[in-house]
Amino acid sequence: MALNGVDLRVHAGELLAIIGPNGAGKSTLFNVITGHVRASSGRLQLRGREITGMARHRLARLGIGRKYQVPTVFDSLSVRRNLTVAAYGRSPLGRLVWSPPSVRERVEHLMEFLRLSIRAGDAAGTLSHGEKQWLEIGMVLANDPELVLLDEPTAGMTTQETRRTEALLKELAAGHTVVVIEHDIRFVREVAHRVVVLHRGRVLADGTIAEIERDETVRDVYLGRSP
Amino acid sequence: MIMTLAGRHPARLGLGLLGVGILVLALVPTFASSYYTSVLGEALAFSIFAISLDLMWGISGVLSFGHAAFFGIGAYAFGLLTQDLSGGSATYIAVIAALVIPGLFGAGLGYFTFFSGVSGPYFAIITLTVALILGQAATSFPHFTGGLNGLYTTGLVFQVPGGEIDLSDVVTLYYVALVLTVLILFGAIGLVRTPFGQALVAAGESETRAASLGYNTALLKTAMLAVSGAIAGLAGALYAPMASFINPDVVGLTLSTNVIIWVALGGRGVLVGGVVGALIIAFLSSYLSGSVGHAWLLTLGVLLLLVVLFRPSGLLGTRAIRRIVGSA
Numbered sequence: 014m015a016l017n018g019v020d021l022r023v024h025a026g027e028l029l030a031i032i033g034p035n036g037a038g039k040s041t042l043f044n045v046i047t048g049h050v051r052a053s054s055g056r057l058q059l060r061g062r063e064i065t066g067m068a069r070h071r072l073a074r075l076g077i078g079r080k081y082q083v084p085t086v087f088d089s090l091s092v093r094r095n096l097t098v099a100a101y102g103r104s105p106l107g108r109l110v111w112s113p114p115s116v117r118e119r120v121e122h123l124m125e126f127l128r129l130s131i132r133a134g135d136a137a138g139t140l141s142h143g144e145k146q147w148l149e150i151g152m153v154l155a156n157d158p159e160l161v162l163l164d165e166p167t168a169g170m171t172t173q174e175t176r177r178t179e180a181l182l183k184e185l186a187a188g189h190t191v192v193v194i195e196h197d198i199r200f201v202r203e204v205a206h207r208v209v210v211l212h213r214g215r216v217l218a219d220g221t222i223a224e225i226e227r228d229e230t231v232r233d234v235y236l237g238r239s240p
Numbered sequence: 241m242i243m244t245l246a247g248r249h250p251a252r253l254g255l256g257l258l259g260v261g262i263l264v265l266a267l268v269p270t271f272a273s274s275y276y277t278s279v280l281g282e283a284l285a286f287s288i289f290a291i292s293l294d295l296m297w298g299i300s301g302v303l304s305f306g307h308a309a310f311f312g313i314g315a316y317a318f319g320l321l322t323q324d325l326s327g328g329s330a331t332y333i334a335v336i337a338a339l340v341i342p343g344l345f346g347a348g349l350g351y352f353t354f355f356s357g358v359s360g361p362y363f364a365i366i367t368l369t370v371a372l373i374l375g376q377a378a379t380s381f382p383h384f385t386g387g388l389n390g391l392y393t394t395g396l397v398f399q400v401p402g403g404e405i406d407l408s409d410v411v412t413l414y415y416v417a418l419v420l421t422v423l424i425l426f427g428a429i430g431l432v433r434t435p436f437g438q439a440l441v442a443a444g445e446s447e448t449r450a451a452s453l454g455y456n457t458a459l460l461k462t463a464m465l466a467v468s469g470a471i472a473g474l475a476g477a478l479y480a481p482m483a484s485f486i487n488p489d490v491v492g493l494t495l496s497t498n499v500i501i502w503v504a505l506g507g508r509g510v511l512v513g514g515v516v517g518a519l520i521i522a523f524l525s526s527y528l529s530g531s532v533g534h535a536w537l538l539t540l541g542v543l544l545l546l547v548v549l550f551r552p553s554g555l556l557g558t559r560a561i562r563r564i565v566g567s568a
Contacts, residue, residue, distance in 0.1 A: 047452065073454035087445045089568050090438075098442040101435040102453030106463065109436035136559070136568065156453050 015041040016052065017214040023160070028191045030205035032198070032225075034235055037211040039194045040082060043162050047079050048072045059160070074103050078158030082165050082194075084145035088138030092129050092148060095137050096120045099152035120155065127151045127181070143174035150181050161185060163193040167200055179203060198236065210235060250560045258512065265418055269411045276526070278410045282482050283522030284417035288424050289475035290502045290514025292468045297500075298508030298557075299432055299567055300464050301444025305364040306371025307472060307499055312491025313345055314338040314473025315480045316378065319391040331398050331407075338477035339470045346469025350462030357458075359447070368496070375492035390487035393480040407481040417478055421515065424471060428511050431467070433566035440464055441567050505547055507554025509567040516556060 016038045023029055031039050044050040046057060048069040057065045059075055067075075086095050100116050101109060124130045127147045132140065137148060146166060153161055166182060167175045175197070182204060185191060195201050201208060201222060208225045210218040212235065218228045225231055265284075269277045289311050297303045321334035349370065353363055378385045385391060398405035406412055431437050443450035443457040450457050480486050489495065498521075499514075506517025521540070528536035547555065562568035 049448075069448075069451040070454055070456045073452055079452055085446065085449050087442045087449065089445055090442060091563065091568065094438060094441075094566075094568075097435065098438050098450075099453050101439065102450075102455055104435070104454075106436070106456075106459060109439060110434050112435050134563070152453070 015214055016045065019055075019211070019214070019216055021209065021216065023190060023192055025159075025190050028186045028193065028204055028206045030201045030208045030222075031192060031194045031211055032196070032201060032208060032235065033211035033217070036213075038214040039211055040164055041214075042211070043079065043164055043192075043194070046072075046162060047077060073156075073158070076103075076159035077162065078153045078156050078160070079162040080146075080149050080153050080164060080166060082168060084142065084149050086137040086140075086145055086148050086152065089136055091134050092124065092137055092140070093120060093133045095148060096123055096151055096155045100155040102156050103158075123151050123155055126184075143170055143177070146170065146174075146178065147181060150178070150185065154185060159190060161189045161191045163191065163195075165194055165196065167195065167197055175200065251564045254561060254564050262418075262422055266415075269414055274410050277414050278482065279522055279526045280519065281410065281414035281417050282479065283519045284414070284421045284515075285475050285479040285482060286499070286502065286522065287515035287518040288417075288421055288478065289472050289499055290506070290518045291421075291424055291428050291511055292471035292475065293499045294503050294508055294511050294514045295428060295431070295464060295468045295471070297503060298510065298513070299437065299444065300440040300461055302359070302461060302465075303364045303500075304367040304465075304468075304496075305500070306367035306369070306493075306496045307468075308491050308493070308495035309367065309371040309374050310342040310346060310469040310472035311476040311479070311495060311499075312371075312374060312378065312488075313342040313469075314476030315486045315490045316385060316391070316476075317341045317473065318477035318480045319393045319486050320385075322393060322396055323391065329399070331396055335474070335477055338473045342473030342476070343466045343470030347462060347466040349469075350458075350465040354458040354461045354465075368493070371491060371493060371496050375488050378488035378491050386487070388487060390485040392485045394484050396481050413478075413482055417482075420474070420478060424474070425511060425515060428471070429565050432511070436460065436463070437566060501544065504554055505544060507557030507561070510554075510556050510558075510561045510565050512561070512565075513554050513556045517554070 019042065031042070033039055041050065045052050048067055051066060056063065059077065064072060064075065087098065090098065097112070097116065097120050100120060124133055129144060129148060129151070132144070137145065140148060150166065163182070167178050170178060179200065182191070182193070186204065193205070205222055208220065208222050209216060210225060210231050217234065218225055218231050226236065265280070268280055272280070289307070292310065293304065293307045315338070318334045318338040321337050322330055325333060353366055358366060379387055381387070382389070394408055396407040398407065405416065432441065439450060439455050440460050443455060443460060447457050476490060479490065502517035502521055503514040504517070505520065506515065507513030524540060524543070525536065528539050532539055551557070559568055
């Protein structure tokens with residue numbers, strides 16, 4: 014069983030980090046929340062509203078956004094069009110017939126913020142790994158969901174790229190509720206308000222980073238015994 | 241020179257070349273024989289049809305293998321109504337019906353397929369079947385459709401303020417077709433560049449990702465199929481007076497395959513590709529059948545093979561043009 018008895022409550026405005034060894038069920042948890050995988054039992058609620066079993070696009074419309082582990086941008090579309098498509102994702106069909114200048118301006122601002130302006134017209138498939146990750150974070154920002162799920166946003170990044178990503182995530186965390194899966198404990202220490210440790214599909218520990226780092230069981234299964 | 245221009249102002253160069261193309265087409269009746277004018281006029285009706293297919297195949301990433309269903313419904317709706325109605329507004333009503341009925345048919349077909357998760361080859365097979373069924377129906381109800389003998393669509397006029405447009409005149413029909421082609425082409429490009437079109441381009445690349453952003457991809461594709469069906473129906477209504485009569489061929493498999501070839505040859509996802517493909521094939525078919533006789537189909541086949549081998553995305557299916565159109 015990938016997930017077993019996970020009872021998790023995320024508070025509005027919080028930045029919650031989920032850590033745990035490979036195969037602990039972290040990505041599965043995200044897949045259940047975003048409707049990619051249906052849980053055999055259990056319930057999901059968003060602001061008191063029952064969302065169990067809802068279609069993916071409806072969950073996204075209600076305000077659940079996600080950045081995948083492997084950067085998933087639209088490779089054949091330009092950087093600018095990727096962001097524009099993300100910006101309109103939650104609009105009703107009737108709003109899709111015209112693009113007001115306000116959205117175009119927002120996309121230009123986002124590209125500047127992501128330092129991708131010079132690549133605006135390039136196909137997203139030609140971006141470097143780091144740039145793709147930033148573009149995808151930018152797409153989440155453009156989509157503006159209330160709850161953001163980030164799956165290993167710094168995976169495969171150089172130290173420099175990781176720093177830059179941290180800055181972007183702090184910006185993201187300012188206006189959104191964020192749940193982030195991350196292996197880099199230094200990164201978690203830097204950004205997380207609260208940490209949940211998953212192990213073999215169960216919640217092993219839940220608390221502040223200081224509490225987690227003191228926890229004996231967590232040190233045994235995940236963090237290790239070194240200083 | 242052209243390369244530098246293309247590098248700096250690809251959109252301007254593209255528009256310039258398109259303008260030259262339209263100008264040449266506009267001059268065709270002044271130098272071409274009445275035969276070639278009618279051949280190219282028919283090709284223009286087919287090119288509108290090709291644009292409608294490209295909206296689904298090249299833009300939304302969904303191949304319809306029975307697109308003649310929409311073309312045929314439009315042609316029959318136009319043919320039957322102009323036959324049964326009389327009075328000045330009959331032709332107008334027939335044209336509107338040729339837009340609305342195939343459009344609704346597309347919406348219905350999209351509802352039953354896309355909302356049930358039908359995609360890729362399964363959608364191709366379903367549309368193929370629909371076209372075959374409609375082709376059979378057109379044959380099997382002769383007192384309604386004229387059956388294999390067909391339905392005559394001659395001597396039609398459009399009442400317009402200050403006169404009338406005679407739809408039996410080759411040159412008049414040619415210009416009607418040219419104006420409609422240009423309008424539909426620019427309209428389709430405009431549609432692709434709206435957030436709606438962009439969402440479909442994105443969904444064509446990754447439906448999962450588009451859904452994760454909040455797009456109801458089934459609804460978007462259904463809406464596009466309705467638009468595409470309406471445009472195909474208009475092409476059918478335009479074709480009817482050109483051919484002087486319509487028979488079950490307008491709704492069958494051959495035409496469904498031909499339109500795929502036009503788009504594949506000209507380039508998919510660029511809208512103008514289908515127009516170029518339809519014009520090239522129409523011109524070559526009539527030219528080659530005159531010059532090499534029975535070997536014309538073979539020659540055409542070799543040409544298509546070369547394009548598929550060496551330019552798999554079609555003659556105009558380049559990234560630069562896709563970017564101008566909005567599909568990349």
